[in-house]
Amino acid sequence: MKLSEICSLLLSLTLSTAMICSCSGSPSTANETGDSQDDDTSDNEQVADMSAMEIAKDMGIGINLGNTFDAYYGDETRIYSGAQIIGDNSPTNYETCWGSPETTKDIIDGFKEAGFNTVRVPVYWGNMMEEDGSYTINPDYISRVSEVVDWILEDEMYCVINIHHYDGVLITNHPQDEVVSAIETLWTQIAEYFKDYPDKLIFEGFNEQLGSTQKDSDTVYTEDMLYEYVNEMNQTFVDAVRNTGGNNSDRMLIISGYNTNIDKTTYFKFKLPEDSADDKLMVSVHYVDNMMYWTNQLGTEAWYNYSVSQCELLKNAFSDKGIPVFIGECTSVKSYNDPGRIPDGAEYSDPLEIFKTELEIITDYGFVPVIWDTANDWYNRSELRFNNAEDGEAVLEIAEKISK
Numbered sequence: 051m052k053l054s055e056i057c058s059l060l061l062s063l064t065l066s067t068a069m070i071c072s073c074s075g076s077p078s079t080a081n082e083t084g085d086s087q088d089d090d091t092s093d094n095e096q097v098a099d100m101s102a103m104e105i106a107k108d109m110g111i112g113i114n115l116g117n118t119f120d121a122y123y124g125d126e127t128r129i130y131s132g133a134q135i136i137g138d139n140s141p142t143n144y145e146t147c148w149g150s151p152e153t154t155k156d157i158i159d160g161f162k163e164a165g166f167n168t169v170r171v172p173v174y175w176g177n178m179m180e181e182d183g184s185y186t187i188n189p190d191y192i193s194r195v196s197e198v199v200d201w202i203l204e205d206e207m208y209c210v211i212n213i214h215h216y217d218g219v220l221i222t223n224h225p226q227d228e229v230v231s232a233i234e235t236l237w238t239q240i241a242e243y244f245k246d247y248p249d250k251l252i253f254e255g256f257n258e259q260l261g262s263t264q265k266d267s268d269t270v271y272t273e274d275m276l277y278e279y280v281n282e283m284n285q286t287f288v289d290a291v292r293n294t295g296g297n298n299s300d301r302m303l304i305i306s307g308y309n310t311n312i313d314k315t316t317y318f319k320f321k322l323p324e325d326s327a328d329d330k331l332m333v334s335v336h337y338v339d340n341m342m343y344w345t346n347q348l349g350t351e352a353w354y355n356y357s358v359s360q361c362e363l364l365k366n367a368f369s370d371k372g373i374p375v376f377i378g379e380c381t382s383v384k385s386y387n388d389p390g391r392i393p394d395g396a397e398y399s400d401p402l403e404i405f406k407t408e409l410e411i412i413t414d415y416g417f418v419p420v421i422w423d424t425a426n427d428w429y430n431r432s433e434l435r436f437n438n439a440e441d442g443e444a445v446l447e448i449a450e451k452i453s454k
Contacts, residue, residue: 111413122174123136130182148424260283303331
């Protein structure tokens with residue numbers, strides 16, 4: 051029996067307990083425990099014995115299951131869940147509300163066949179949540195997420211799950227102390243549910259919202275206050291996960307950067323959390339060429355130099371100190387629909403060359419590149435193939451290179 055099936059059976063028994071715990075002030079849990087996957091025992095022991103840098107190398111090239119479990123329709127009147135109720139309020143109503151197809155095992159198998167060894171699954175945990183302020187994750191929703199996690203792990207890929215978009219909803223609508231408490235409650239539930247999963251399941255604390263402030267707040271946040279807020283959120287994430295025990299005691303955790311911005315995250319005021327586990331933290335940032343994309347300078351000498359300089363900042367701040375770098379969202383130009391980002395006379399005028407060069411820059415630094423992808427962006431989930439076959443060949447080529 052798969053873990054998701056076991057957990058579904060347990061959820062109905064534990065949800066009432068979770069609600070009672072929440073009302074009494076303790077973090078509520080969507081599930082008390084899950085049974086371990088015996089077939090993955092040896093693989094799990096191997097990952098557990100690896101250093102953080104070794105795990106990063108083993109993760110290879112990743113892809114995002116984007117605009118899927120992170121999809122939601124906002125609702126300012128639902129201040130705790132932040133999300134509208136869609137359709138008959140079933141998990142697939144939310145999974146498909148931004149245009150993605152329902153995720154199937156064939157899609158996950160297709161990622162594996164395409165050369166990816168990591169799948170990042172962004173999740174908006176406010177979907178299907180009761181508007182009672184307990185922040186109890188809906189059991190059907192987490193069960194559906196775990197079904198997809200199971201498929202990824204069955205294909206022997208790494209799976210990364212996080213709190214996506216919901217961090218921003220909480221931060222902009224609630225005072226800092228309430229946000230920190232809610233994050234502890236949420237991550238305690240997630241970690242409890244998955245605590246017996248293999249070590250190839252990795253938790254990433256947040257997405258891009260750390261560094262934001264409460265909407266309409268009378269508090270004027272200074273730079274120091276914002277960094278302290280970011281650091282407190284990351285420490286809360288780590289402590290909540292580690293306190294659940296099981297495989298979470300030394301599971302790899304990814305620490306989200308300040309807005310996942312490279313300049314802000316490599317600034318000395320950003321601090322990695324204290325951790326009871328040894329050598330089991332990575333740091334997450336996004337898009338090494340972000341500024342070049344928005345100023346339409348992709349493929350230029352300035353683009354190349356900027357990308358390298360951003361990687362140098364990350365190298366000096368983290369990887370030189372044994373902390374791996376996870377580029378949780380990367381790549382920008384697409385060969386079939388985004389040529390306007392490349393100016394005339396650019397040194398790299400071919401979108402495929404730009405795509406391949408960026409992946410090579412990132413992997414040459416030993417970072418983990420995870421392509422931001424939606425239903426039909428790079429990899430076509432309906433047709434189970436890359437939209438541009440040459441992009442797929444580039445992924446396979448670089449994946450093979452870094453696996454040696």
